[in-house]
Amino acid sequence: MDQRVGTVAVHRHHLVVCNSEPDEWPAKVEGLSDTISALSRGCVRLPNRAMITLSDFAPVPRCHKSSLDRIDVAVFPLGLVAKDLDQDGVQDLLSLLSRPILPTSWSPSAELPFDHSWLELTHNRHIFVCTHGARDPLCGIHGGQLLKELRQVIEARHLRKHMAAWATSHIGGHKFAANAIVYPRGDWYATWCDRCRGAKGTPVADAETIVDAALRDSVWWDTWRGAINMTKEDQVDTWLRRNGGHENHGHQAEDTFEAWVPPAAGVRGTGVH
Numbered sequence: 156m157d158q159r160v161g162t163v164a165v166h167r168h169h170l171v172v173c174n175s176e177p178d179e180w181p182a183k184v185e186g187l188s189d190t191i192s193a194l195s196r197g198c199v200r201l202p203n204r205a206m207i208t209l210s211d212f213a214p215v216p217r218c219h220k221s222s223l224d225r226i227d228v229a230v231f232p233l234g235l236v237a238k239d240l241d242q243d244g245v246q247d248l249l250s251l252l253s254r255p256i257l258p259t260s261w262s263p264s265a266e267l268p269f270d271h272s273w274l275e276l277t278h279n280r281h282i283f284v285c286t287h288g289a290r291d292p293l294c295g296i297h298g299g300q301l302l303k304e305l306r307q308v309i310e311a312r313h314l315r316k317h318m319a320a321w322a323t324s325h326i327g328g329h330k331f332a333a334n335a336i337v338y339p340r341g342d343w344y345a346t347w348c349d350r351c352r353g354a355k356g357t358p359v360a361d362a363e364t365i366v367d368a369a370l371r372d373s374v375w376w377d378t379w380r381g382a383i384n385m386t387k388e389d390q391v392d393t394w395l396r397r398n399g400g401h402e403n404h405g406h407q408a409e410d411t412f413e414a415w416v417p418p419a420a421g422v423r424g425t426g427v428h
Contacts, residue, residue, distance in 0.1 A: 163381030167203035174217035188223040196247040291329035301333035304362035341383030
């Protein structure tokens with residue numbers, strides 16, 4: 156079995172601190188502000204825990220350009236965007252995520268104690284690639300290459316209205332870089348670019364295959380590490396059941412889903428939210 160399988164730490168939520176550029180990220184991002192530190196500390200106390208990263212994901216404009224004392228946080232795969240949170244707002248968000256039953260986009264607004272919006276995840280796809288070079292050079296080099304190729308593929312196929320690729324800080328598994336997560340499914344991929352890069356040294360084929368899998372709402376099993384809301388044991392069992400206990404070379408994104416085609420695939424969109 157591929158050593159990448161079963162390497163995703165169990166977590167229920169991925170909390171994305173929005174509107175943060177990679178050149179702002181030190182090796183450890185948790186101390187960038189007291190608000191981010193409070194969010195990071197609270198994540199480990201949530202049921203089944205949560206992962207926190209910083210990203211250039213921009214569902215709302217950044218209002219505090221010189222400070223991260225107030226932050227916007229997107230919660231995947233829930234699709235909630237909590238806006239303009241200070242430390243008290245962070246505690247409100249953490250309290251909400253501790254509930255056994257979570258709100259949805261059709262829940263009454265009065266149930267949420269902070270300003271918020273909802274992402275459209277029925278048809279839209281978000282791909283997060285670790286490009287955290289200050290944490291590990293492999294992530295910066297391989298992740299940066301993969302992110303560049305993903306954005307070019309999305310642009311070339313006129314998918315910008317329904318798909319976007321974003322940089323994210325460290326998610327773990329730097330030796331497997333480039334690492335990517337696709338939402339709303341929450342599948343993790345490790346393309347391992349030092350072993351499978353294209354003829355010109357760029358992961359073009361990897362980007363194409365990730366986009367294809369996202370469009371089909373399927374899994375690229377050859378590079379699958381695991382998924383959100385799964386224990387490591389469940390990840391291994393799922394991979395073994397799908398592949399019959401054997402590696403699946405040459406069968407990329409083979410699930411028998413009919414390819415989903417965006418309704419405006421032939422028209423350039425302004426961006427996905």
